[in-house]
Amino acid sequence: MLRTDLPRQARELVTELGERAVVCDMYDLTGSAVYHDVAGTDTHEVRELITLVRRVPGPVLDLAAGSGRLTLPLLALGRQVTAVDLSEGMLALLAARLEESPARLRERCTLVRADMRTFTSPRRFAVIVLGTSSISLLDADGRAALYGTVREHLAPGGRFVLSTVELDAVDGHEVEVPFVGVSGTSYRFFERWDPGAGRRVVAICPAEPLDGPVTVATSTVAVVPADRLEAELAQAGLAVLSRHALGDAGARHRDILLEAEVSR
Ligand SMILES: C[S@@+](CC[C@H](N)C(=O)[O-])C[C@H]1O[C@@H](n2cnc3c(N)ncnc32)[C@H](O)[C@@H]1O
Incomplete structure (x- = not known):
């Protein structure tokens, strides 16, 4: 089932990918590799x-x-x-x-x-x-x-x-930031901030998905x-x-x- 709390662009991407989308937690066995590639060093x-x-x-x-x-x-x-x-x-x-x-x-x-x-x-x-x-x-x-x-x-x-x-709520409550991982993979980092709930939801996915399953690593964090x-x-x-x-x-x-x- 589509997670409605994801940032809008991540939601659209997941919809577009259909069954190819593998939505996982940022720190589970699949998501860990994405976190490490993007931020681990x-x-x-x-x-x-x-x-x-x-x-x-x-x-x-x-x-x-x-x-x-x-x-x-x-x-x-x-x-x-x-x-x-x-x-x-x-x-x-x-x-x-x-x-x-x-x-x-x-x-x-x-x-x-x-x-x-x-x-x-x-x-x-x-x-x-x-x-x-x-x-x-x-x-x-x-x-x-x-x-x-x-x-x-x-x-x-x-x-x-x-x-x-x-x-800072400078650009509204959703942002997209491009990232290049240590592996050379380009990623899209999406963030949705819900100030009322005091939390933000982030999602990271490859900018140029290859054929087959596509990992969308997500995390929900307090502010x-x-x-x-x-x-x-x-x-x-x-x-x-x-x-x-x-x-x-x-x-x-x-x-x-x-x-x-x-x-x-
Ligand atoms: C943002 S990462 C930070 C990792 C590392 N300190 C760094 O600077 O890259 C957050 C880490 O917290 C871990 N984590 C989440 N909840 C935890 C908990 N309740 N107890 C211990 N570790 C937790 C995750 O598995 C993840 O590795």
Whole structure:
């Protein structure tokens, strides 16, 4: 059945493709490869995040680590890194990247398939990272559970570093952005933002579909402005120490990095 919440142009494309359209989640076994091709090695926010992590020595917990866009730079800092993700497909991509990495990096990385809301470990971490505005993948209850996980796993003096995205309604509520993946494949990125519902739906599909099945990878995410996030963190006993506007995130997105610590 056609998903009516997809951006209009993605819906039209799916209709046009008919049975050839394979609409999947961005992080399932099929969608993971698309995410990784489009964004998995992007350097956005990496420099700013690493600058904050560098200041606090000790092991790092990389939540929603995906295919390792942040995990590998964290390992390059010389840290022990525990990379947590829910998706088998994304973790398989990360494992493959680690296999190709020098042993001195690979040996310091632990992969865990788990839900970041309920993840438990006897270890405590100097820094917990949740990048790429992945906090937006959780609803309000999920975020509250996540803050509990973070508090429980931060070592004394530890930092929680997370990013979020704010949107400007400059061109209406739907945008299309062309992308070229690392593989050289051209993609169309569609986004539909529903400000009333506080969420956006994104869809990525190849710009020049070949014969046969065509993957349309989708994700529905909340839009959590930094002020709201800061208030939620305060309520959970996490005080924001610094806020950093990140460089151009493209289209109408403004990415913001927050650094927090346990306050009580
Ligand atoms: C936007 S990607 C970010 C991946 C990576 N950090 C990066 O920068 O490319 C979001 C990741 O969150 C993972 N994810 C979604 N819900 C999750 C959950 N509840 N617990 C753990 N991981 C989750 C997805 O599988 C996906 O790999």
